[in-house]
Amino acid sequence: MSIQIVKSIREMQDLADRYRQADKTIAVVPTMGYLHRGHARLIELARSRTDLVVTTIFVNPTQFAPNEDFKSYPRDFERDQRIAEHAGTDILFAPEVDEMYPDGFESKVEVERVSTILEGAFRPIHFRGVTTVVTKLFHITKPHLAIFGQKDAQQAFIIRRMVKDLNFDIDILLAPIVREEDGLALSSRNVYLGETERKNALVLSRSLQYAANKIQKGNHDVPELRREMEEIITGGNPSQIDYIAFINPELFQETDTITPPEVLIALAVRFGTTRLIDNIIVTLP
Amino acid sequence: MSIQIVKSIREMQDLADRYRQADKTIAVVPTMGYLHRGHARLIELARSRTDLVVTTIFVNPTQFAPNEDFKSYPRDFERDQRIAEHAGTDILFAPEVDEMYPDGFESKVEVERVSTILEGAFRPIHFRGVTTVVTKLFHITKPHLAIFGQKDAQQAFIIRRMVKDLNFDIDILLAPIVREEDGLALSSRNVYLGETERKNALVLSRSLQYAANKIQKGNHDVPELRREMEEIITGGNPSQIDYIAFINPELFQETDTITPPEVLIALAVRFGTTRLIDNIIVTLP
Numbered sequence: 193m194s195i196q197i198v199k200s201i202r203e204m205q206d207l208a209d210r211y212r213q214a215d216k217t218i219a220v221v222p223t224m225g226y227l228h229r230g231h232a233r234l235i236e237l238a239r240s241r242t243d244l245v246v247t248t249i250f251v252n253p254t255q256f257a258p259n260e261d262f263k264s265y266p267r268d269f270e271r272d273q274r275i276a277e278h279a280g281t282d283i284l285f286a287p288e289v290d291e292m293y294p295d296g297f298e299s300k301v302e303v304e305r306v307s308t309i310l311e312g313a314f315r316p317i318h319f320r321g322v323t324t325v326v327t328k329l330f331h332i333t334k335p336h337l338a339i340f341g342q343k344d345a346q347q348a349f350i351i352r353r354m355v356k357d358l359n360f361d362i363d364i365l366l367a368p369i370v371r372e373e374d375g376l377a378l379s380s381r382n383v384y385l386g387e388t389e390r391k392n393a394l395v396l397s398r399s400l401q402y403a404a405n406k407i408q409k410g411n412h413d414v415p416e417l418r419r420e421m422e423e424i425i426t427g428g429n430p431s432q433i434d435y436i437a438f439i440n441p442e443l444f445q446e447t448d449t450i451t452p453p454e455v456l457i458a459l460a461v462r463f464g465t466t467r468l469i470d471n472i473i474v475t476l477p
Numbered sequence: 478m479s480i481q482i483v484k485s486i487r488e489m490q491d492l493a494d495r496y497r498q499a500d501k502t503i504a505v506v507p508t509m510g511y512l513h514r515g516h517a518r519l520i521e522l523a524r525s526r527t528d529l530v531v532t533t534i535f536v537n538p539t540q541f542a543p544n545e546d547f548k549s550y551p552r553d554f555e556r557d558q559r560i561a562e563h564a565g566t567d568i569l570f571a572p573e574v575d576e577m578y579p580d581g582f583e584s585k586v587e588v589e590r591v592s593t594i595l596e597g598a599f600r601p602i603h604f605r606g607v608t609t610v611v612t613k614l615f616h617i618t619k620p621h622l623a624i625f626g627q628k629d630a631q632q633a634f635i636i637r638r639m640v641k642d643l644n645f646d647i648d649i650l651l652a653p654i655v656r657e658e659d660g661l662a663l664s665s666r667n668v669y670l671g672e673t674e675r676k677n678a679l680v681l682s683r684s685l686q687y688a689a690n691k692i693q694k695g696n697h698d699v700p701e702l703r704r705e706m707e708e709i710i711t712g713g714n715p716s717q718i719d720y721i722a723f724i725n726p727e728l729f730q731e732t733d734t735i736t737p738p739e740v741l742i743a744l745a746v747r748f749g750t751t752r753l754i755d756n757i758i759v760t761l762p
Contacts, residue, residue, distance in 0.1 A: 205644075209646075213500070235644070298591065299586070299589070299643050300587045301585070301586050301587075301612075302584065302585050302586075303583055303584045304585065305583050306583065329643075331644040331645050334646070353584065357583065357613075358586070358612050360618040361490050361616060361619070431614065443581075
């Protein structure tokens with residue numbers, strides 16, 4: 193079946209009802225568009241698990257602060273449509289902003305503690321925007337399964353927390369980060385990087401890999417590891433290091449001690465005006 | 478079929494799935510228990526509209542402030558079970574607090590503006606607790622239809638706003654207030670009233686009826702109507718009048734002008750330590 197484009201919430205809900213009534217399983221892959229191979233991987237994963245794959249494309253204004261890049265966020269609907277279809281999307285749900293936030297809209301969904309730290313400390317309204325729009329997308333697409341990327345590690349944690357707390361009957365699957373051959377994590381925002389910044393940005397994945405290797409060899413001195421990562425990143429001439437954080441992934445709490453089974457190292461760094469995030473999960477021997 | 482008691486979220490979701498798969502429609506009637514004829518009316522309404530009627534009983538701690546009556550809120554599960562069954566309930570969903578709010582719970586659902594006025598001004602965390610638990614109950618019982626009482630007029634507005642904003646695919650039906658023969662609106666909290674307070678509390682319905690009659694006869698002077706209602710209520714020796722509000726029911730905004738098609742008059746008044754609410758919708762000729 194060729195890809196179907198849906199822009200109306202009511203139509204999407206009716207389609208989801210019809211598939212559920214026919215005993216078909218539904219997966220949703222929520223995106224902000226400008227799809228890359230990372231998104232394609234999410235869609236392929238959905239394709240392999242369920243009968244109907246819904247990819248959503250919506251650049252959600254409520255998760256951008258006024259000083260952020262909502263207006264300039266890259267958009268290319270025709271290209272997105274091709275990539276989504278090729279990766280196995282059945283329905284592309286791409287509503288307009290007015291359809292999602294009509295006049296009088298005044299509701300929000302929030303995960304409290306974990307939305308205020310790390311990314312949340314630098315982007316105070318960001319996760320509230322994410323959890324609110326994901327709630328809406330879940331109610332609109334009625335999935336059995338939703339797939340998110342591990343690249344937004346904190347977002348992934350928050351959505352799983354929200355799903356658990358609010359009893360959404362939806363399985364959440366996280367897909368690993370997809371990287372360029374040289375290690376740069378794929379991101380729609382990579383198009384903002386100039387040529388030199390693009391090369392310099394490699395210090396991010398390099399610093400993460402460096403710390404991961406040292407941890408696996410038994411070095412668990414977090415302050416020292418953080419200092420060394422900072423040195424590597426500083427070599428890439430960043431305009432600002434927002435954070436380099438060692439996190440207990442089960443509770444999503446920063447930690448200075450590394451304990452099995454896993455530690456998450458996450459960072460946010462700016463090159464020029466472009467803010468990039470990356471992370472790695474280190475499994476302890 | 479005789480009433481089935483369910484305490485596990487997972488079990489309730491599985492039951493709801495099974496009914497939906499069999500093409501049955503589901504209605505939910507969310508309550509805090511200590512059921513009275515007002516609740517019975519909601520359940521009967523549900524019975525007349527859908528295949529499966531789920532009544533929920535959960536005294537939700539997060540909608541009570543520390544100084545409020547969570548601990549003393551009246552509870553009588555066996556009596557509730559009889560009333561719920563007699564009115565036509567198929568499933569009574571009555572989870573424990575730990576089942577609804579396990580350790581680590583940190584999510585909330587909020588309707589912003591309208592949760593801060595009137596009841597919200599006196600009970601700042603109340604509606605956040607309501608919208609969060611109703612979201613959970615909707616995800617757990619998976620209803621096509623949910624029924625609420627008009628007695629909690631602001632709650633009813635807020636839930637409809639939330640359902641619309643967050644795209645819950647659920648119809649909301651409001652049922653009229655049920656009153657004692659002498660006019661007192663039924664409330665689980667009426668058991669708190671002493672004999673004299675019980676008689677005095679009749680000033681509430683009397684003042685509402687008085688204003689409604691005057692409005693229908695063409696008197697649209699809100700400040701004067703409010704003064705007269707205050708006089709009537711003061712005759713009942715209340716310990717405090719929290720508010721007497723004239724409200725545009727479409728926007729749920731206080732108004733000093735009465736315009737067709739309807740005006741809502743809502744009030745909250747304390748007799749001794751018992752806080753009662755009541756309201757009336759006046760349809761204009």
